[in-house]
Amino acid sequence: MADIKFGTDGWRGIIAWDFTYENVRRMGQALADYINENAPSEENGKTSKVFVGYDHRFMSDLFAADLASILRSNKIDVTLSACPVSTPMVSALTQRKFWLGIIVTASHNPAHYNGIKVKLAGCSAPTRETKDIEKNIDAHPVLFLYGQKAEQKDLTDLYKKYLASLVNVRKIAAMKGNIVVDYMYGAAAGWLERVLPSAKITALHAEKDPTFRGTQPDPVMQNLTELKKTVLAKKAMAGFAFDGDGDRFTLLDEKGNYISPCLVAAVLLNYLLKTKKLKGKVVQTVSMGYLPKRIARAKGLAYEEVPVGFKNITDMLGLEDIAFGAEEVGGFIWHGGVKDPDGVATALLWLEMLATTKKKSSELCEEIIKEYGASYYQRVDLPIAKPVDEAVFIEKARKKLPKKFGTSKVAEIATEDGLKVYFENDEWLLVRPSGTEPLIRIYAEAATKKATQELLQVGEKLAAGFVK
Numbered sequence: 001m002a003d004i005k006f007g008t009d010g011w012r013g014i015i016a017w018d019f020t021y022e023n024v025r026r027m028g029q030a031l032a033d034y035i036n037e038n039a040p041s042e043e044n045g046k047t048s049k050v051f052v053g054y055d056h057r058f059m060s061d062l063f064a065a066d067l068a069s070i071l072r073s074n075k076i077d078v079t080l081s082a083c084p085v086s087t088p089m090v091s092a093l094t095q096r097k098f099w100l101g102i103i104v105t106a107s108h109n110p111a112h113y114n115g116i117k118v119k120l121a122g123c124s125a126p127t128r129e130t131k132d133i134e135k136n137i138d139a140h141p142v143l144f145l146y147g148q149k150a151e152q153k154d155l156t157d158l159y160k161k162y163l164a165s166l167v168n169v170r171k172i173a174a175m176k177g178n179i180v181v182d183y184m185y186g187a188a189a190g191w192l193e194r195v196l197p198s199a200k201i202t203a204l205h206a207e208k209d210p211t212f213r214g215t216q217p218d219p220v221m222q223n224l225t226e227l228k229k230t231v232l233a234k235k236a237m238a239g240f241a242f243d244g245d246g247d248r249f250t251l252l253d254e255k256g257n258y259i260s261p262c263l264v265a266a267v268l269l270n271y272l273l274k275t276k277k278l279k280g281k282v283v284q285t286v287s288m289g290y291l292p293k294r295i296a297r298a299k300g301l302a303y304e305e306v307p308v309g310f311k312n313i314t315d316m317l318g319l320e321d322i323a324f325g326a327e328e329v330g331g332f333i334w335h336g337g338v339k340d341p342d343g344v345a346t347a348l349l350w351l352e353m354l355a356t357t358k359k360k361s362s363e364l365c366e367e368i369i370k371e372y373g374a375s376y377y378q379r380v381d382l383p384i385a386k387p388v389d390e391a392v393f394i395e396k397a398r399k400k401l402p403k404k405f406g407t408s409k410v411a412e413i414a415t416e417d418g419l420k421v422y423f424e425n426d427e428w429l430l431v432r433p434s435g436t437e438p439l440i441r442i443y444a445e446a447a448t449k450k451a452t453q454e455l456l457q458v459g460e461k462l463a464a465g466f467v468k
Helices: 021-038 060-073 087-096 127-135 156-166 169-173 191-195 225-234 261-275 291-299 343-357 361-372 390-399 449-463
Strands: 011-014 050-054 078-081 100-104 113-120 151-153 179-182 201-204 238-242 249-252 281-285 303-306 322-327 331-334 376-383 410-414 419-423 428-433 439-446
Touching: 021 060, 021 113, 021 127, 050 060, 050 087, 060 078, 060 100, 060 113, 087 100, 087 113, 087 156, 087 343, 113 127, 156 191, 156 343, 169 343, 179 225, 191 201, 191 343, 201 225, 225 238, 225 249, 238 343, 249 261, 249 343, 261 291, 261 322, 261 331, 261 343, 261 361, 261 376, 281 291, 291 303, 291 361, 343 361, 376 449, 390 419, 390 428, 428 449, 439 449
Parallel strands: 050 078, 050 100, 078 151, 179 201, 179 238, 281 303, 281 322
Antiparallel strands: 011 113, 100 113, 238 249, 322 331, 376 439, 410 419, 419 428, 428 439
């Protein structure tokens, strides 16, 4: 039996290896115990209802049905989705209708993975809550009574209303021009068409395919060749891509250029500050770029970096006033909007921005660069043969750091999540073991492509003893 642990967002495993019926049922009983111990009393006017959803992955619907049956056997009021749903939809439902949400998904991982995410109050369950769930693993035998099937409902209309409440849909619909969207065979498929006129949208890979046609449902630059070709062929005003469970957002401008999440974050933050008058702290993961930090500094906003994993941002929501949050894989939240990353919601916000400013995506990016400086960001993933102890990795990598980095002066070295080197001009290098995949990730950002690639080469030398 697998040792079930939550990672940066949920528990993930390889189907038929550690993500098995037996282990899913163990997780189901642990969730049932947690719910029965912590759910609010209906007498206080609060709901204790639980929603279970599933994405397009292989057997996700069957695993979800088992989870719902176990919860039902433990006398929990549970609703099972009648159709595949995205992770952001489950988050939204826990903000408005359910106390807790569970979704069977492995996000952007390859097709042979699956997993389980837990949502509370509109976002990922905080670390303290997932630790409590982990403690319940095998605390009691699995209670799985014959015939205890959960009620199934299609709640997609609630999510449609939720999305429409976030942006000015009429203004977007009135814009001239079309967009292209790559759904990557994922659970966000069809959602832009439900909110906007379908004539404006050219959709790629919207059909369900648990194999993802041999690709990984991860909207990184190397996976967006077809999207780029279609944006150029259709003369579209933008191209969007979403990952397997719909919480990640990637942008191509009207020229087919890939816009890094670091630059996207800066443009969105700048727009929200000007039009929504946001106040509060700007929070982003340690793997994000320096442009949002420069904007926060210029606008007098508090700024903080947290370890990789969006739940490290959402953990702060109940404690501090967060104006804007971002992670480098394309997850964004903003005050007055979503509490958990939502690719479709972010795409709608971007379109509202185009409609409001009457500017092209490339023009908005150029304005940010002109005001806050150039940014060239890049990430390299190196496979590892066996698990890496992060503390050991950091210690060895730090000893191998060069004494000089050309003309750049080191301002700070941080080890909260991997090894990150900050330079006085805000440029940086980060090397860290992935929390979700057998990889060493190397990130760098500088003002020029050449400087970024030089930093990446240093990172590869630091990781050399750990990769295959």
